[in-house]
Amino acid sequence: MATTTRALAPGQVIVSLNFDDGLASQLQAAAMLEARGMRGTFYINSSRIGQSGRLTLDQLRALRDAGHEIGGHTLSHPRLTTLSADDQRKEICNDRVALLNAGFRVTSFAYPFGDKDSFTRQVVIDCNYNSARESGGLRTPTGSSSNPYAERVPPADAYAIRTHGSVQDTTTLDTLKAYVLRAEESGGGWVPLVFHHICGPCDPPQTYSTAPAVLAAFLDWLAPRASRGTTVALMDTVIGGTLKPPVSWPPVQPSQLFKNPSLETDSNGDGTPDCWKRGGFGTNTFTWTRTSDAHGGSWAQQVRISSISSGDRKLISEQDSGTCSPAAVTGHRYRISAWYKSTTSVRFKAYYRNSAGGWDYWTQGPLLPAASSYTRAEWTTPGAPSAAKRLSMGMSIDRVGTLTMDDFTLTDLDATTALREEYRRAEEEEVEAPIPP
Numbered sequence: 001m002a003t004t005t006r007a008l009a010p011g012q013v014i015v016s017l018n019f020d021d022g023l024a025s026q027l028q029a030a031a032m033l034e035a036r037g038m039r040g041t042f043y044i045n046s047s048r049i050g051q052s053g054r055l056t057l058d059q060l061r062a063l064r065d066a067g068h069e070i071g072g073h074t075l076s077h078p079r080l081t082t083l084s085a086d087d088q089r090k091e092i093c094n095d096r097v098a099l100l101n102a103g104f105r106v107t108s109f110a111y112p113f114g115d116k117d118s119f120t121r122q123v124v125i126d127c128n129y130n131s132a133r134e135s136g137g138l139r140t141p142t143g144s145s146s147n148p149y150a151e152r153v154p155p156a157d158a159y160a161i162r163t164h165g166s167v168q169d170t171t172t173l174d175t176l177k178a179y180v181l182r183a184e185e186s187g188g189g190w191v192p193l194v195f196h197h198i199c200g201p202c203d204p205p206q207t208y209s210t211a212p213a214v215l216a217a218f219l220d221w222l223a224p225r226a227s228r229g230t231t232v233a234l235m236d237t238v239i240g241g242t243l244k245p246p247v248s249w250p251p252v253q254p255s256q257l258f259k260n261p262s263l264e265t266d267s268n269g270d271g272t273p274d275c276w277k278r279g280g281f282g283t284n285t286f287t288w289t290r291t292s293d294a295h296g297g298s299w300a301q302q303v304r305i306s307s308i309s310s311g312d313r314k315l316i317s318e319q320d321s322g323t324c325s326p327a328a329v330t331g332h333r334y335r336i337s338a339w340y341k342s343t344t345s346v347r348f349k350a351y352y353r354n355s356a357g358g359w360d361y362w363t364q365g366p367l368l369p370a371a372s373s374y375t376r377a378e379w380t381t382p383g384a385p386s387a388a389k390r391l392s393m394g395m396s397i398d399r400v401g402t403l404t405m406d407d408f409t410l411t412d413l414d415a416t417t418a419l420r421e422e423y424r425r426a427e428e429e430e431v432e433a434p435i436p437p
């Protein structure tokens with residue numbers, strides 16, 4: 001996969017074959033492309049995946065595995081400029097998040113109906129897309145506008161990539177060829193072509209449709225033009241750039257999973273903060289202190305090992321059946337942070353409660369360096385195994401030295417997934433709109 005935007009040679013043309021709206025009839029287009037060594041970009045409305053007449057998730061994954069690109073096209077294909085700011089963000093951002101969660105590399109966006117304004121464009125940027133495609137803006141072969149016959153590479157505005165508008169049932173093979181020929185003759189450039197239904201005759205008739213025979217003839221004509229520098233590429237390949245992280249709307253504030261995270265409360269006065277446990281094993285000599293040398297609040301915990309031949313000492317969250325210990329969700333990653341001081345290396349530790357109610361060692365973080373003043377450390381676990389029902393996490397020391405700990409946080413890095421699913425279900429309940437260009 002190219003990751004840098006390249007400049008074209010004079011007269012060089014790149015054609016991008018776009019298929020919008022996740023229509024089931026596009027499967028045969030994908031097969032036609034593959035037979036000719038080409039790949040396309042499929043712009044998907046995530047809340048419509050698997051609906052009648054639409055590609056299923058398995059089919060989309062097969063397209064991805066065959067080398068096609070999956071792009072975003074909003075949750076439910078609205079006219080974005082008619083929506084509130086919040087609804088635009090949900091449509092654009094949460095669609096991308098849903099596609100990312102389904103395992104696609106989503107960098108390219110297409111505006112439904114080509115409908116956008118400067119605010120919509122900014123939302124696409126904020127949702128971490130690398131590009132956005134319009135419908136229209138290029139000069140048609142018979143047109144007299146001052147628009148160019150081809151988009152530039154890189155485009156003047158990566159969030160307003162121009163096209164010839166959507167291919168219709170009245171678009172002839174000669175017109176498709178002319179899109180490419182005019183671009184070749186006018187110095188070259190980028191020609192994204194936008195297809196919808198692949199059928200002919202279509203039942204029911206579809207304005208935005210292309211007969212399989214026309215598409216096949218066009219691709220047969222296009223393929224050998226590689227010898228003169230006219231090639232086919234994915235939108236993502238032409239734009240380049242890295243895959244950026246998901247952004248969901250509204251932004252999700254991860255909730256604190258530790259109880260008594262600042263170690264302040266000690267109801268029974270035994271020195272061990274509520275919902276925490278002074279743990280450890282092996283042969284070593286140690287002392288625990290509830291110290292006022294705190295990072296936040298009034299109290300911190302300190303453990304000192306004066307001699308050790310085996311094992312460790314650690315402060316970990318209480319290993320109970322749920323009063324203190326947070327539930328674990330299979331596959332979710334958990335992020336722990338703490339403020340610590342130490343005279344030697346220390347590390348985070350993670351345990352889980354199994355379905356029989358016992359507590360098992362799970363995993364540990366990398367060694368953290370000695371720190372003479374309070375230092376924040378953070379570590380993210382791998383996905384929780386299915387055996388994990390509840391979590392216990394904390395910080396340990398396994399050599400001679402002193403470790404002081406305070407102000408822990410524990411968050412579920414993947415907690416937003418459930419929220420995204422809620423959006424998806426809500427969108428599915430909306431009335432189905434006619435299939436648009």
Ligand SMILES: [Zn+2]
Nearest residue numbers: 020021112437
């Ligand atoms: Zn569309």
